[in-house]
Amino acid sequence: MKDRIKELKEKFSAQLGTVYDQKSLEELRLAFLSKKGHVSALMSELAKLPGDQKKEAGALINSFKQEISAHFDEKMEQIRKAEEERLINSAESYDESLPEERARGSYHPITLVQRELEDIFGSMGFDVEDYSEIVDDYHCFEALNIPPYHPARDMQDTYYLSTPNQLLKSHTSAAQNSIMHKYGPLLKEKGRPIRAVFPGRCFRNEDIDACHENTFFQMEGIMIDKNISISNLIYFMKTMLSEVFERDVTVRLRPGFFPFVEPGFELDIQCLICGGKGCSSCKDSGWLELCPCGMIHPNVLKYGGINSEEDPYEYTGFAFGLGLTRLAMMKYGVKDIRTFNEGDLNALSQFVSK
Numbered sequence: 026m027k028d029r030i031k032e033l034k035e036k037f038s039a040q041l042g043t044v045y046d047q048k049s050l051e052e053l054r055l056a057f058l059s060k061k062g063h064v065s066a067l068m069s070e071l072a073k074l075p076g077d078q079k080k081e082a083g084a085l086i087n088s089f090k091q092e093i094s095a096h097f098d099e100k101m102e103q104i105r106k107a108e109e110e111r112l113i114n115s116a117e118s119y120d121e122s123l124p125e126e127r128a129r130g131s132y133h134p135i136t137l138v139q140r141e142l143e144d145i146f147g148s149m150g151f152d153v154e155d156y157s158e159i160v161d162d163y164h165c166f167e168a169l170n171i172p173p174y175h176p177a178r179d180m181q182d183t184y185y186l187s188t189p190n191q192l193l194k195s196h197t198s199a200a201q202n203s204i205m206h207k208y209g210p211l212l213k214e215k216g217r218p219i220r221a222v223f224p225g226r227c228f229r230n231e232d233i234d235a236c237h238e239n240t241f242f243q244m245e246g247i248m249i250d251k252n253i254s255i256s257n258l259i260y261f262m263k264t265m266l267s268e269v270f271e272r273d274v275t276v277r278l279r280p281g282f283f284p285f286v287e288p289g290f291e292l293d294i295q296c297l298i299c300g301g302k303g304c305s306s307c308k309d310s311g312w313l314e315l316c317p318c319g320m321i322h323p324n325v326l327k328y329g330g331i332n333s334e335e336d337p338y339e340y341t342g343f344a345f346g347l348g349l350t351r352l353a354m355m356k357y358g359v360k361d362i363r364t365f366n367e368g369d370l371n372a373l374s375q376f377v378s379k
């Protein structure tokens with residue numbers, strides 16, 4: 026039995042030396058350790074030995090079996106490591122100093138302009154407020170001195186929901202009443218002026234062209250305190266526009282009618298695309314209506330809980346409604362307003378904030 030095992034050990038060592046992958050190692054394992062393998066054959070031979078030789082032969086076979094099992098485990102570990110190294114070395118190499126090629130998202134130009142304005146007004150002490158897109162008739166019209174059947178409603182036809190009295194806001198002015206109620210107590214009790222801007226998406230049933238969309242953005246602003254006058258309004262408008270355009274812009278004020286301001290104005294900006302000569306963006310007028318504004322009507326201040334019936338002029342204030350989408354057109358030289366809603370990433374991903 027000793028010679029037989031010695032012979033098998035040499036055979037095993039020779040064959041193990043030629044094994045380099047898991048498949049051939051498994052074949053070798055089966056040849057030695059399976060039911061039909063060499064070790065089983067040794068066990069059959071053991072059964073035929075005389076009784077006094079069985080113990081010693083059995084111990085030899087067991088130790089041979091343990092020895093070759095240990096060799097199998099060791100070889101298997103070597104093969105796994107070699108395979109791992111091969112995969113690592115064959116993997117596509119990369120250079121970590123190379124710039125990343127993955128396309129990154131970008132902010133929509135209207136978001137960029139909105140944030141810029143929020144910073145500008147924030148630096149002038151204005152709070153930035155958010156407001157819902159679905160509003161009721163009272164906030165969108167009645168609280169703004171536009172009672173039912175008032176002809177001014179025709180200028181802002183919007184979309185009505187099937188839920189009674191719910192509509193998509195046609196202008197950011199719809200937030201004025203809520204903001205007056207929110208900050209009014211601070212004004213009256215602590216003397217803290219109301220200064221707030223509220224950007225938002227607006228909707229109108231509109232014939233769409235190069236400068237009109239059915240979905241667009243405005244940014245509303247109000248300031249209310251004692252002795253607020255048109256001079257304050259003009260100062261804030263001029264400061265804001267010169268910061269946004271980073272240059273002198275030509276503006277003009279025209280009388281404008283909005284039931285919620287008295288007096289009311291239209292602040293126009295000279296078209297920055299054609300320099301005032303006239304183009305499709307400004308409907309050949311050379312001017313773009315950018316920011317209607319005015320002094321808040323006493324009725325609106327009363328509905329907002331700011332002034333009492335007895336003293337309707339205790340506090341005064343101004344309001345403006347900036348066309349954010351039009352401002353983005355001017356700032357970035359976008360000739361057609363539809364570009365903003367078309368979702369064309371080539372067009373929309375080119376803009377960066379300053």
Ligand code: FA5
Nearest residue numbers: 196198237238241314315316317318344345346348351
């Ligand atoms: C208003 O919406 C008033 N709420 C603004 C206001 C606020 C006046 C406070 C006085 C005091 P108007 O309908 O003119 O006003 O719209 C304001 C601005 O929104 C316009 O100057 C224009 O820049 C922009 N705008 C209006 N309609 C559209 C549209 N269909 N597409 C793109 N921009 C529009």
